[in-house]
């Protein structure tokens with residue numbers, strides 16, 4: 001079959017669901033991933049023929065997209081700060097916002113010559129921990145998640161990106177908290193309210209793990225309460241806490257952290273101008 005005919009079928013089948021431009025992107029992601037060919041290949045070889053096996057890959061991918069499966073899960077990979085990471089239905093697909101959170105940490109610590117010890121809580125695919133280990137070569141990075149399945153993916157990602165991260169299965173609500181151990185604690189915990197589900201796209205709310213995303217409306221700061229307790233005990237004096245937050249609760253998270261001795265609070269906005277990140281410093285002894 002001609003590759004250009006597959007492209008046409010993609011548009012016929014998916015344009016209504018995703019829009020023409022998005023479908024063109026999907027098609028070329030498949031071309032790169034399944035055929036190992038650059039995007040411009042079809043332009044210079046318009047009569048390119050693909051094998052029966054390749055054809056089935058495209059049709060399987062098309063069927064998965066029709067069912068609303070995110071492209072990252074269909075391809076099994078995504079990128080995060082120039083790193084390639086494996087993803088599947090057990091882990092959240094890393095978001096551009098989270099890249100911004102990591103960039104903040106990297107900016108604060110670029111050129112640092114001292115060893116720093118970092119803990120990432122709720123690591124998922126391992127994106128934050130792995131990026132920090134990669135770009136801060138002197139850092140010693142540990143990461144926890146409640147999900148064994150997520151940790152399998154995170155460990156594979158660390159190996160693939162040639163970094164060492166100590167991954168442990170643990171529940172942040174019930175962990176042995178080491179005393180004054182870390183220079184940095186970072187977390188992108190579940191923070192989307194159950195009631196926000198209605199306004200979310202189907203492929204997010206149905207495909208990604210609920211445990212990674214949602215908190216009850218009655219308890220929006222659930223994870224931040226535990227994170228504040230852990231940070232107060234486990235951060236060294238002067239140690240830094242960096243968190244991703246729900247845009248509705250910047251002030252509340254800030255107050256909560258202050259109650260736990262985390263001060264010098266700074267809130268930053270994401271690319272859409274929404275309060276999305278918070279940093280505080282543990283000033284308690």
Ligand SMILES: C[S@@+](CC[C@H](N)C(=O)[O-])C[C@H]1O[C@@H](n2cnc3c(N)ncnc32)[C@H](O)[C@@H]1O
Pocket residue numbers: 091092093094095098121122123124125126127128144145146147150170171172173188189190191211212213
């Ligand atoms: C929003 S996701 C973030 C994943 C990844 N850090 C990222 O930024 O893409 C939250 C993660 O917290 C984990 N998690 C949920 N409840 C937890 C708990 N009680 N203790 C530890 N991790 C938990 C989930 O399994 C999920 O991987």
